[in-house]
Amino acid sequence: MKIYYCPEYVASEHDFDTTRKPGWVAASLAASPIAGVEVVRPEALTSAQIELAHDRAYVDAVRTGEPHGLARSSGLGWCEQAWTMVGHSNGGVVAAVREAWRNRVNSGSLSCGLHHARRESGSGFCTFNGLAIAALVALAEGARAVLIVDVDAHCGGGTHAILRDEARVALVDVSVSMADSYEPGPTASLRVVRDARRYLGAIREGMAALRGRKFDVCIYNSGMDPHEDCALGGLDGVTAAMLAEREALVFGWCHEQGIPMAFTLAGGYTGARLAQEELVGLHRLTIRAADVK
Ligand SMILES: [Zn+2]
DSSP: OEEEOOGGGGOOSSOSHHHHHHHHHHHHHHHSOOTTOEEEOOOOOOHHHHTTTSOHHHHHHHHHOOSHHHHTTTSSOOOTTHHHHHHHHHHHHHHHHHHHHHHTSOEEEOOOSOTTOOSSSOBTTBSSOHHHHHHHHHHHTTOSOEEEEEOSSSOOHHHHHHHTTOTTEEEEEEESSOTTOOOOOTTEEEEEOOSGGGHHHHHHHHHHTTTTOOOSEEEEEOOOTTSTTOTTTOOTTOOHHHHHHHHHHHHHHHHHHTOOEEEEOOOOOOBTTBOHHHHHHHHHHHHHHHSOO
């Protein structure tokens, strides 16, 4: 299984989990390999590819650093390396989606900071919306229908805003926080769960509602921030065991339906109750579950 990553993912000067975590997970894969996983370097996206999902003025701002406010709208600051970082980390999502779709195998990218980004600006530690970009690249290259499953703690309002009029993309969003929530249009479903006992059931319902529909590929935004010890989004009662079950459920469902998957890391933040090693362990659950036989 190919997992995309390169050191450019963490090239930003801004020190935050979103700009460092891909490196932590990559280091963990180097120190304790998971059988069958091959870490592959992706190509950076071109401006034209990014502009499938974002306004040119915003893309130019991220590249040049000007205007100041727009270039920093993700909340991750701006530095000379910002463009390189997001070009590669979003390029990894596109590469994983192509790998999954064309070869009908699961794949992934150690990318995070995607689903809040809007067409016209960044938002909530997200610069470019690699989920929307990858879906639109796949459609432009001949895919007929793309599924996006987003189980980050927070709602994926950026993805919905960019893709709401694209009938060939279905968005299934199950969140545990109202942050970045939206009124779903006909192509999306949103469930916000406030009781951990309902969490897996809500994901099952969201997936079951798709039964009978055909998708060429599923992009899975697999946040670990619903974990009860995550300070940014965690819901009491959501344990590591429950998140492992979630991963088995989503990968198992798509496998049954014959839909290859491309995952991303999405949210999950260190804090007083969640050490770096634990957080990396949670993201490794996704990588293990992706290797469905
Ligand atoms: Zn989140």
